[in-house]
Amino acid sequence: MSVDRSKVLLEVQGLEKSFKNNHVLRGITTDIYQGEVVVIVGPSGSGKSTFLRSLNLLEQPTGGRILFEGTDITDKKVDINRHRQKIGMVFQQFNLFSNKTVKQNITLAPINLKLMTKAEAEKRAYELLERVGLPDKADSYPAQLSGGQKQRIAIARSLAMNPDIMLFDEPTSALDPEMVGEVLELMKELARNGMTMVVVTHEMGFAREVGTRVMFIDEGVIQEENTPQEFFRNPQNQRLRDFLSKVL
Amino acid sequence: MTFMEKFQFNFLENSRWQFMVTGLKNTLLISVFAVILGVALGFLIAIVRSFHDKTGKLKILNFLCRVYLTVIRGTPAMVQLLIVYYVIFASVNIDKLLVAVIAFGLNSAAYVAEIIRSGIMSIDEGQTEAGRSLGLSFTQTMRLIILPQALKNVLPALGNEFIVLLKETSISGYIGLMDLTRGGDIIRSQTYEALFPLLAVATIYLLIVCFLSYLVDRLERRLRVSER
Numbered sequence: 318m319s320v321d322r323s324k325v326l327l328e329v330q331g332l333e334k335s336f337k338n339n340h341v342l343r344g345i346t347t348d349i350y351q352g353e354v355v356v357i358v359g360p361s362g363s364g365k366s367t368f369l370r371s372l373n374l375l376e377q378p379t380g381g382r383i384l385f386e387g388t389d390i391t392d393k394k395v396d397i398n399r400h401r402q403k404i405g406m407v408f409q410q411f412n413l414f415s416n417k418t419v420k421q422n423i424t425l426a427p428i429n430l431k432l433m434t435k436a437e438a439e440k441r442a443y444e445l446l447e448r449v450g451l452p453d454k455a456d457s458y459p460a461q462l463s464g465g466q467k468q469r470i471a472i473a474r475s476l477a478m479n480p481d482i483m484l485f486d487e488p489t490s491a492l493d494p495e496m497v498g499e500v501l502e503l504m505k506e507l508a509r510n511g512m513t514m515v516v517v518t519h520e521m522g523f524a525r526e527v528g529t530r531v532m533f534i535d536e537g538v539i540q541e542e543n544t545p546q547e548f549f550r551n552p553q554n555q556r557l558r559d560f561l562s563k564v565l
Numbered sequence: 566m567t568f569m570e571k572f573q574f575n576f577l578e579n580s581r582w583q584f585m586v587t588g589l590k591n592t593l594l595i596s597v598f599a600v601i602l603g604v605a606l607g608f609l610i611a612i613v614r615s616f617h618d619k620t621g622k623l624k625i626l627n628f629l630c631r632v633y634l635t636v637i638r639g640t641p642a643m644v645q646l647l648i649v650y651y652v653i654f655a656s657v658n659i660d661k662l663l664v665a666v667i668a669f670g671l672n673s674a675a676y677v678a679e680i681i682r683s684g685i686m687s688i689d690e691g692q693t694e695a696g697r698s699l700g701l702s703f704t705q706t707m708r709l710i711i712l713p714q715a716l717k718n719v720l721p722a723l724g725n726e727f728i729v730l731l732k733e734t735s736i737s738g739y740i741g742l743m744d745l746t747r748g749g750d751i752i753r754s755q756t757y758e759a760l761f762p763l764l765a766v767a768t769i770y771l772l773i774v775c776f777l778s779y780l781v782d783r784l785e786r787r788l789r790v791s792e793r
Binding site for chain 2: 373375398399400401402403404405406408410412413414415416417425426429430458471474475478
């Protein structure tokens with residue numbers, strides 16, 4: 318788990334996003350380096366999820382640029398599908414394909430994007446299922462799984478694409494409390510193995526323990542960002558202090 | 566006359582049963598090909614409309630589709646049939662069966678389009694987002710993830726539309742086509758007996774509809790595996 322400052326994966330420059338009259342992101346600039354675990358916190362409606370979803374263009378930014386591995390992916394001429402293959406995403410609501418088995422969920426994209434043969438993809442699926450601790454669920458349907466299991470499968474599905482970076486949009490917020498641990502544990506394991514991650518979460522323990530950088534977003538801008546130690550021990554911004562006093 | 570005598574008189578004498586057989590054949594021909602045309606065209610319209618809803622593109626095509634839906638759904642099928650026959654194909658020598666297939670197919674397409682579109686809309690946006698986030702294109706996401714689920718959800722409604730279409734073809738007689746209904750009616754006009762021929766016609770429709778429902782039911786059950 319070490320940050321490589323020489324390799325910048327994502328460069329976000331003056332990112333803005335408006336929905337009609339609602340100016341959600343008001344100019345966000347930051348760089349995300351290889352091996353970083355950036356944890357984004359902030360009150361609801363602050364724009365943190367919109368920011369995360371902009372990073373793979375699930376939200377189309379209305380201003381600014383995003384460079385992924387040196388390519389401006391906000392450029393209309395860029396084939397976004399090709400870059401999304403390298404940006405994994407895990408959703409709050411899991412979003413497993415409900416008409417597909419677990420194995421099909423994991424192998425669908427690699428096979429149809431012609432990145433692997435069926436046999437290769439299935440072999441990889443079994444390895445990943447082993448890794449997320451659900452080797453016996455290959456032929457189950459999502460409806461037969463618990464929330465925690467679904468999220469672990471969703472992470473495995475993302476990993477099957479061998480992403481360079483993974484985005485987590487409140488991955489534990491829809492889980493029953495007793496299942497939060499298993500998902501966080503898996504995410505910690507990913508971080509230990511050097512995965513670059515951007516995580517929107519309310520799990521302050523995770524931010525403190527696993528994050529290499531914690532970012533506080535409110536009113537559509539980064540109000541403060543720092544190492545977890547400084548962020549929690551010595552917050553500068555008044556809004557952040559208010560926020561922390563409420564959540565800690 | 567006894568029951569058997571009446572039966573003999575209405576159906577066997579002068580081989581009157583042949584009216585029913587020819588009629589049934591035509592009804593089935595019209596229905597099957599109209600369903601194919603309706604599903605193909607309806608599917609295209611649904612895709613255009615959904616693509617527009619999700620991306621804001623294809624404005625003109627979407628507008629044309631909406632006009633089409635409004636006109637078709639806003640006028641009686643019978644008037645449409647008459648217009649297709651007496652106006653559109655007025656100066657062309659064309660098989661009436663083909664006219665009926667086109668008229669009923671165009672009509673059904675409007676309903677099929679809205680049924681399929683409602684199916685696409687019923688699928689959670691998260692399914693699309695998950696597909697796109699893995700790098701699948703809009704088309705791949707649609708084909709591999711959204712449509713299979715959408716079609717499963719609207720299967721009962723689609724089955725219903727096929728049943729409606731089958732029964733709607735009973736107005737084909739108005740362009741001088743002998744469908745099942747007209748076949749029975751011809752017998753009635755020859756024998757001056759209404760009960761037997763019309764009851765026979767009704768029973769045949771009923772049996773076909775029951776068979777269709779049975780097929781849809783079976784298909785539904787087969788597709789429901791993932792909801793266990």
